Amino acid sequence: MEEKGANGIAGIFRRGYRRLKEDMCRPADGGEESEIDRKKRRFVIIVIFGILMSAVAFLISISISSGGVIPVSDAVCSMLSAIAKGGANLNTAELYIYQARLPRAVAAIAVGGGLAIAGCMYQAIIRNPLVDPYITGVSSGSGCFAISVVALGVSIPFIGLNSLYIIPVAAIAGGLIAFGITMMVAEGSGGSATNYILAGVIVGFAFSSVQTVFLSLAKDNLADSMWWLYGSFANITWENAWLVFIPAIGISIISMIWAREFNLFMMGEEQAKQLGLNVSVFKKSMMIVASVLTAICVAFCGIIGFVGLIIPHACRMALGTDHRLIMPASIVLGACLMLFSDLIARTLLSPVELPVGAITAMIGTPIFAYMLMRKGREYDG
């Protein structure tokens, strides 16, 4: 019987993908396929395809602006030329790409990948499909502290914190304080995954209520406050892009070392413990790592939702539950989604720039809904 959806462009793509998959997974000696080799091949495909996909998204992102589209080759030439000049004596095209688009793209890759992997880590440890990187109160704590700085116009010039850094520093401090309180409450009540969720929710509410008070005091700074709360890469420059990129990508890649340990958690804490994992230490360490990663991601560009919740689920539906595959895939997919979202946010209603968080949801929701309808039955249970 002809398979449903076998005709048209979707059918061509599906047949092509299946043929490619079969070719890649065919054993060299004609014998039975080794599952481990098959998985290694899939990992290599994910890494290569991911790098290519990110590169394409990156090039598209730097080639399109509110002013129009320039050829990708011109964009690449301008970018390479500007980098070769070290950012000095640039012509207009080079200056525009080097100063305005490149740092945004670099930050978008880091924040997208970082939030996706933080969500992946939380979902594995807490074993709850509704968990996202903001579940432990990090976003509320960051928001509360960042808004307090914006609303009250705080500056600390004598210790060298100008407006470029004071909001991120406050956001990171707030996020980590909120997570610290969540961890204290959760561990004090037994340290179970459910207790972490409950503690995170109440701590989040507490910080959100204080944040609301600061918002009501913001007056002239209300627009800036709202801008931070909905997420934006508008304030990203080279000065802060590296401060997001290096720690976020570094932590994301290092956390993949423990991919097998995350796999153990898929059977529950008791089974993980019975299989020899020091569950208590691993859970606390990874919660801290994921929270630090989240705090770094939200510090410079505000609270961007959806990516950390949906990207790990989408990767699980497509690739299974092995974190050796879904962690690298989450980084790549999160980075690509964030790059395209930022591109749309700054060009769709130009010169008005839209909040990135709204765009991530608009792009991701239909794709995720399609995957859920196809794979939901297997995924549930």
Added chain:
Amino acid sequence: MDNLLTVEGLDMDFGSFRALRDITFSLQRGLMVGLIGPNGCGKSTMMRCICKIHDATSGSIVVDGNDIGRMKPSEVSKLIASVPAEAGQTFGMTVMDMVMLGRYPFVDRIWWETREDEQVVREALRTFGIDHLRRNPVSMLSSGERQRALIAKAYVQQPKLMLVDEPTSHLDMKYKLDVMEYLQSMARSDMTVLVAEHDISLMARYCNLCIIMKKGEIRTIGDPKKVITEDLIREVYEVDSRVGLDEDGEIYVLPKRYVRGEKDARF
């Protein structure tokens, strides 16, 4: 025959509640042992203490000459495997991936298992008749297939002692017998299998030994045909029952009624 498992003076407290009290027994290699008792009598707690999921309040547990209390969790997992009653939510995990988790204690590398690990897993999948389902999500299996997959996961740990918690609780008659046959064949291959189960007739049919528990203590240990009596059932479960032998000489237990008087009747 030497003892594989020796438990001495095991106590387990949860706050002020004493879940296990002075548990002492020993088991030889290659036995299939039934752990029987009413809900809340401490069967699962005792199994969790033995595989070090819970740290016992006092007492000692020795498996194959090793004091479990002094061993690291990673070393314990090479000696003891446990089979949970249910798989829980598995987010679409495949059978192969789940069974492969059982090789975790043996993999020294950071990321990938070896071909030898895969061979062990494939052999276990074939042994339990689920190799053809290896790429299927666990959530799409029938209860019986899922139970076999859980047992296969524990089997690939190549343990000396396997602890199985209520393996037949959701299964029909055919799959109950199927699972018990697999467990019995593992016991015959020199592995000691300790099974907590509510179906006394099934336990009596398959187990070499029964441990009967009540309120955190061991009431009696022995050959099921000798220890399972109507008086014992009345004392442990507080129900009247009929215990008899069928034409094959196997014990069957039929519950009759709640033993307390009319005043205690539920309705």
